[in-house]
Each structure stands twice: as C-alpha cells, then as structure tokens.
Amino acid sequence: MRLTQGQFSFLPDLSDDDIRVQAQYAIDNGWAVSVEYTDDPHPRNTYWEMWGHPMFDNPDAAAVVFEVNECRKEHGGKYIRVIAFDASPGWESIRMSFIVNRPKDEPGFRVVRQEVDGRAIRYAIESYAVREPEGQRYA
Amino acid sequence: MNDQNDIEKPTTVDLAAAFEESGVRDILQELDETMIGLAPVKQRIRETAALLLVDRARQQMGLSSETPTLHMSFTGNPGTGKTTVALKMADLLHRLGYVRKGHLVTVTRDDLVGQYIGHTAPKTKEVLKKAMGGVLFIDEAYYLYRPENERDYGQEAIEILLQVMENNRDDLVVIMAGYADRMDRFFNANPGFRSRMAHHIEFPDYTxxxxxxxxxxxxxxxxxxxxxxxxxxxxxxxxxxxxxxxxxxxxxxxxxxxxxxxxxxxxxxxxxxxxxxxxxxxxxxxxxxxxxxxxxxxxxxxxxxxxxxx
Missing domain, CATH: 1.10.8.60 (Helicase, Ruva Protein; domain 3)
Structure with a gap:
C-alpha cells in the first residue's frame, strides 16, 4: 500500500529534477529546506529524524538534491521527505512537505480493535512495518 | 529542462544576436572599462566567452549535449585583481546560463578544512552546497595540500572537492587562485586538479x-x-x-x-x-x-x- 502523506503523494515518484524545481520554489520564497527520514510511516509520526541541518543559506536547490541523494545512500530503504519551513511569522511553520524516497515494499496498515469499558471498541491503525524493531523494518 | 527536447531545434544560429541578447557584451565592456591593464586576462576571458557562446549554440542545435568543463585556475601575484575578475566571471557564466544563480562564494583553507577527525567532510560539503548554482572561489588553494604534515586533513577536503567537481559539474564552477609557482607545485602534487581545470589564466603584475x-x-x-x-x-x-x-x-x-x-x-x-x-x-x-x-x-x-x- 502506497503511503500518501504530504504533497504530491498521489503522483508518480518525483524525479531529481522535480525535487529540484520544488525545492527551488521553497528557497525562492525564503523558506528553509531540510531533509528527514524515518522507518515509522504512521501518519501521526510528525517528527522524523533530521538528515543534517536545515539549509538556511543555500541559494540553489542543487544542494537539496545533493543531500537527498546522500541520504538515499545511507537510508535508501526508508521514507525520506523534504520539508520547507517558513520562519516569517516568528515561529517555524511547515509550508511544504513531500516524500522523495520510499521503501521497495510498503506493507501498509492494519486496524487494531481494542475492547474497553464494557463492550465499547476503540480503533487504532498500526503499520505492519513497525512490528519489527527499529532499524530492521523494510529489510 | 525536459521541455527543451520538445522544442524544434533551430537550423541556423545568429551568434551576433546571441551575443547581444545574453548581455555578455555588457560584462566584457564593463571589464574593459573598470579594470586597468590586464590585457592578457581580458583576452582570455573574451576567448572563453566566445567558446561558451558557440558551445551554447551547438547545444541548442543538438550538436553536443555535454556540459563543458568550466573549472578554472587564476594564477598571479597578490593584488592583481583575481577576486574581482572571478566576480565578473561568475556574472558572465550566469548570463550565458552555465550557472543558475551566479553568486560567488569566496573561501580559503580555513573554511574547508576542519580541526579534528570527521570535521572536514561536513565542513567542505557545507561550503560546496552553499556555492551550488554559483561559483566557488578558493583563494590560495595550495594551502589545502600540506605534504609536510601527514596528519593534515587538507587531503580529505581535496578528495571531496575533486569528487564534486566531477559529479556536479552542472551545479557549480570552481575557481582556484594563488601565486603561480605554488599553484604549479600544488597541481603537480594533485594531478586530478590539473586535468579537471579547463582554463588556466595568468594575471601579470601591473606596470x-x-x-x-x-x-x-x-x-x-x-x-x-x-x-x-x-x-x-x-x-x-x-x-x-x-x-x-x-x-x-x-x-x-x-x-x-x-x-x-x-x-x-x-x-x-x-x-x-x-x-x-x-x-x-x-x-x-x-x-x-x-x-x-x-x-x-x-x-x-x-x-x-x-x-x-x-
């Protein structure tokens, strides 16, 4: 099951050139672009691992593509996303976020039903991938 | 970038028009007016500009697709205008469309080489990323290489530089500058650089x-x-x-x-x-x-x- 989070996730995978153009748009707007990765695809997993610092003072998006490819070398089997922060309101707010790398095999999510308080049922979703310990997911 | 393939290729090219249009003339004129002397340098830059203009025309007609190697070395004594010319060069390459942004990042050894193990690579990469889309100007480049100290981290910076100069040729242009004799020794010790530098420009002393x-x-x-x-x-x-x-x-x-x-x-x-x-x-x-x-x-x-x- 294809993970659909952030922008462009219903489109075919972005090429390096697509990534560059999108990142350049963010840079031209004055947003700080950074690269993050994770192996926990849960939609409420907001904070992914940072790949290096956010790139505050790079005028050209080639640097972003370069970092994405560096990250792919190390974490090619995980999810990698590019996010753009806008600091102009005085705090960091996300303006863009899109996945640029995904595992070969995405097993998807299952519904977990939990009986609580008599016969009431609580629903949760859980990724099949997270049943393996961290670092061993997505083989 | 992909759109270019769909556009019909022109069959003829008007170099004079391309010259006017790209704004190269303004830069060359500015160079002539603001820089005194330096006749051989100006000559070389004019030649380089002509080569790049023709190369671009060839590319538009589909005769070649390779990005030419643009890395350069500027040799000459201090105060002969190397940095100023590098700035103009960045502008020139930008107008010709060989670099996307045309900014100049000036660094020396201190900005590239770290102080302890594992410090150099991130530092060098940071600088390289900052220079992408523009021109990286390495002043007194020979200080990167210190053969007398085998534990020197300069070698690490050199390796990363070489790698990026080769793989990211579309993204940045590296200009190395320094005294002629020391640069010669530097290039002899690191033959990788010499072969990756397409243009060597000598800056004579002023009369x-x-x-x-x-x-x-x-x-x-x-x-x-x-x-x-x-x-x-x-x-x-x-x-x-x-x-x-x-x-x-x-x-x-x-x-x-x-x-x-x-x-x-x-x-x-x-x-x-x-x-x-x-x-x-x-x-x-x-x-x-x-x-x-x-x-x-x-x-x-x-x-x-x-x-x-x-």
Missing amino acids: DAELDQIAAVMLNGLGYRFDQGGEKAMAEYIRLRRAQPHFANARSVRNALDRARLRQANRLFNEAKGPLDARALSTISEPDIRMSRVFQGGLDVDRKPVAGAA
Whole structure:
C-alpha cells in the first residue's frame, strides 16, 4: 500500500529534477529546506529524524538534491521527505512537505480493535512495518 | 529542462544576436572599462566567452549535449585583481546560463578544512552546497595540500572537492587562485586538479604606469584627487614600494591611499586656521604621501631590535 502523506503523494515518484524545481520554489520564497527520514510511516509520526541541518543559506536547490541523494545512500530503504519551513511569522511553520524516497515494499496498515469499558471498541491503525524493531523494518 | 527536447531545434544560429541578447557584451565592456591593464586576462576571458557562446549554440542545435568543463585556475601575484575578475566571471557564466544563480562564494583553507577527525567532510560539503548554482572561489588553494604534515586533513577536503567537481559539474564552477609557482607545485602534487581545470589564466603584475592610473581611479572613487605634487609623489612611491618586500600591486596602492587620507586629515586638523573649502578637504598633496615609511627605506628600518634584548 502506497503511503500518501504530504504533497504530491498521489503522483508518480518525483524525479531529481522535480525535487529540484520544488525545492527551488521553497528557497525562492525564503523558506528553509531540510531533509528527514524515518522507518515509522504512521501518519501521526510528525517528527522524523533530521538528515543534517536545515539549509538556511543555500541559494540553489542543487544542494537539496545533493543531500537527498546522500541520504538515499545511507537510508535508501526508508521514507525520506523534504520539508520547507517558513520562519516569517516568528515561529517555524511547515509550508511544504513531500516524500522523495520510499521503501521497495510498503506493507501498509492494519486496524487494531481494542475492547474497553464494557463492550465499547476503540480503533487504532498500526503499520505492519513497525512490528519489527527499529532499524530492521523494510529489510 | 525536459521541455527543451520538445522544442524544434533551430537550423541556423545568429551568434551576433546571441551575443547581444545574453548581455555578455555588457560584462566584457564593463571589464574593459573598470579594470586597468590586464590585457592578457581580458583576452582570455573574451576567448572563453566566445567558446561558451558557440558551445551554447551547438547545444541548442543538438550538436553536443555535454556540459563543458568550466573549472578554472587564476594564477598571479597578490593584488592583481583575481577576486574581482572571478566576480565578473561568475556574472558572465550566469548570463550565458552555465550557472543558475551566479553568486560567488569566496573561501580559503580555513573554511574547508576542519580541526579534528570527521570535521572536514561536513565542513567542505557545507561550503560546496552553499556555492551550488554559483561559483566557488578558493583563494590560495595550495594551502589545502600540506605534504609536510601527514596528519593534515587538507587531503580529505581535496578528495571531496575533486569528487564534486566531477559529479556536479552542472551545479557549480570552481575557481582556484594563488601565486603561480605554488599553484604549479600544488597541481603537480594533485594531478586530478590539473586535468579537471579547463582554463588556466595568468594575471601579470601591473606596470608602474598602470598603477598610477589605478591610484587615480581609486582616489576618484573615494571622492578625492591629487594635486600636482601629490601625483608626482605617488608615482615615486609606487616605484619605491615595488622594490620592497610584501608588495601587493593594487592592494598596496589602496592601502597607501588609505594611509594618505589619514595623514591628510591629520594635517588639515593641525594646520587649518580658517574655514576649509571642499577643494582643500578632498585634495591629497605631496606631504601626505612623502610622510610614508616607504621613503625612509621601507618597513624594516623603523623596527630596530631593542637594545639589550637577547
């Protein structure tokens, strides 16, 4: 099951050139672009691992593509996303976020039903991938 | 970028029109007007611009698709205008479309090489990323390579540089600058660089007459002017200064002018009795220059060893 989070996730995978153009748009707007990765695809997993610092003072998006490819070398089997922060309101707010790398095999999510308080049922979703310990997911 | 393939390729090309359109003429003209002397450098830049223009036309007609290697080395003594020309070069490459942003990032060894193990690679990469889309100018590049210290981290920076220069040729242009003889030794020790540098440009020293001219232009830029005595003294100063150590061409001239302005201000302050007019405030005259240590035999004489010191 294809993970659909952030922008462009219903489109075919972005090429390096697509990534560059999108990142350049963010840079031209004055947003700080950074690269993050994770192996926990849960939609409420907001904070992914940072790949290096956010790139505050790079005028050209080639640097972003370069970092994405560096990250792919190390974490090619995980999810990698590019996010753009806008600091102009005085705090960091996300303006863009899109996945640029995904595992070969995405097993998807299952519904977990939990009986609580008599016969009431609580629903949760859980990724099949997270049943393996961290670092061993997505083989 | 992909759209280019769909557009019908032109069958003829008008180089003159392309030359006008790209704005290269403005840069070359600016170079001619603002830089004094440097005839061989200007010639080389004109040739390079022509080559790049023709290359671009070839690319548009589909005759070649390779990005030409654009890395350059600038060799010459200090103060011969290497950094200024690098700035112009960045602008030129930008107008021709070979770099996307056209900014210049100037670094030296300190910006690339770290202080401990594992510090160098991130530092070098950070600089390279900052320079992407523009031109990376490495001043005194030979300091990167220190064969006398086998634990030096410079080698690591060199390896990363070489790798990026090869793999990210579309993204950035590297210009290395430094003294001619040391650069030669640097390139001999690192043959990888020599083969990746397409253009070697030599910056000759300025002649005395050119330096006179530069002094006048600089002073004009600051809103000052020489009187007759001042001009003569400055010419004499330049000829004497050249023979002394640490002569740095145009930079020495600039420093001399800065000090002359200081002395002029001092002189006006001490001598002026009545109100001064604009002319007096902006004239550098003979005593302002003559006071320089250069006329007393140079920098070494006034720091005599302290008597009795071991």
